[in-house]
Amino acid sequence: MERIKPTKAIVAGILGGMAASLVVLILFRLIGFEYWGILTNPEYQSPKLLKVWTEIEPIPLAVNNPGIITLGFVILSILHAFVFAIIRQGIPGEGLKKGIIFGLIIWLFSYVFFEFFTPWNMFGEPLSLVGLELLFWIGVALSEGIVIAKVYNVDSM
Numbered sequence: 001m002e003r004i005k006p007t008k009a010i011v012a013g014i015l016g017g018m019a020a021s022l023v024v025l026i027l028f029r030l031i032g033f034e035y036w037g038i039l040t041n042p043e044y045q046s047p048k049l050l051k052v053w054t055e056i057e058p059i060p061l062a063v064n065n066p067g068i069i070t071l072g073f074v075i076l077s078i079l080h081a082f083v084f085a086i087i088r089q090g091i092p093g094e095g096l097k098k099g100i101i102f103g104l105i106i107w108l109f110s111y112v113f114f115e116f117f118t119p120w121n122m123f124g125e126p127l128s129l130v131g132l133e134l135l136f137w138i139g140v141a142l143s144e145g146i147v148i149a150k151v152y153n154v155d156s157m
Contacts, residue, residue, distance in 0.1 A: 004085040012151035013078025020077060020144040021070045027136040039129060049123035080106060081148050088152060095153055096146060103145025104138075111137035 032039035042050060053060060062069045084091075084102055091098045091105075115134055119125035125133075 002085075002089065004082065008151060008154075009081040009085050010078055012084070012148040013081035014074055015151060016081060016144040016147040017070075017074030017077030019147045020140045021073045023140045023143045024073070027139055028133075032132070032136065038132070044126065044129060046119075046124040046126065049119060049125050052123060077144055077148070080144065081151075084145075084148050084152065088149075095149065099146035099149030100142060101145070102149055103142035106145055107134075107138050107141035111141060 028039070038044055040050065040053070053063060058064075080102075088098065088102075091101050093101060112134065115130050115137070119133065120127065120130045
């Protein structure tokens with residue numbers, strides 16, 4: 001097994017976390033909440049979930065302090081990058097393919113569980129919106145996985 005290079009994992013995680021945060025901003029905030037608005041439309045969305053986002057104190061940090069959520073994405077992505085360093089030789093393919101597969105692993109073990117347990121189970125979000133959010137989360141996870149894999153293809157670190 002190849003030795004893990006902490007600097008590479010940290011850089012990969014920081015860049016992967018920033019990429020994931022940018023995709024969250026575009027897909028969820030700009031498209032899902034504002035432009036398209038389907039995730040906040042009371043005609044489609046669970047009343048309980050809407051109250052959690054807008055009325056029940058404390059209001060989620062993603063609304064009131066999104067910077068802390070970005071920091072959380074970066075920290076989690078650093079951890080993901082260390083995991084990638086450990087398992088990357090066992091992931092099939094090279095370069096982009098390896099990043100896509102790792103992104104799908106992140107999606108499967110993080111976001112599928114999250115959507116099942118929290119929005120659907122706890123807040124009664126309709127399955128149609130859970131499905132849409134899972135598609136959004138694929139974009140987030142793929143961006144993170146691809147960036148992490150790309151950094152690992154740089155030999156100078």
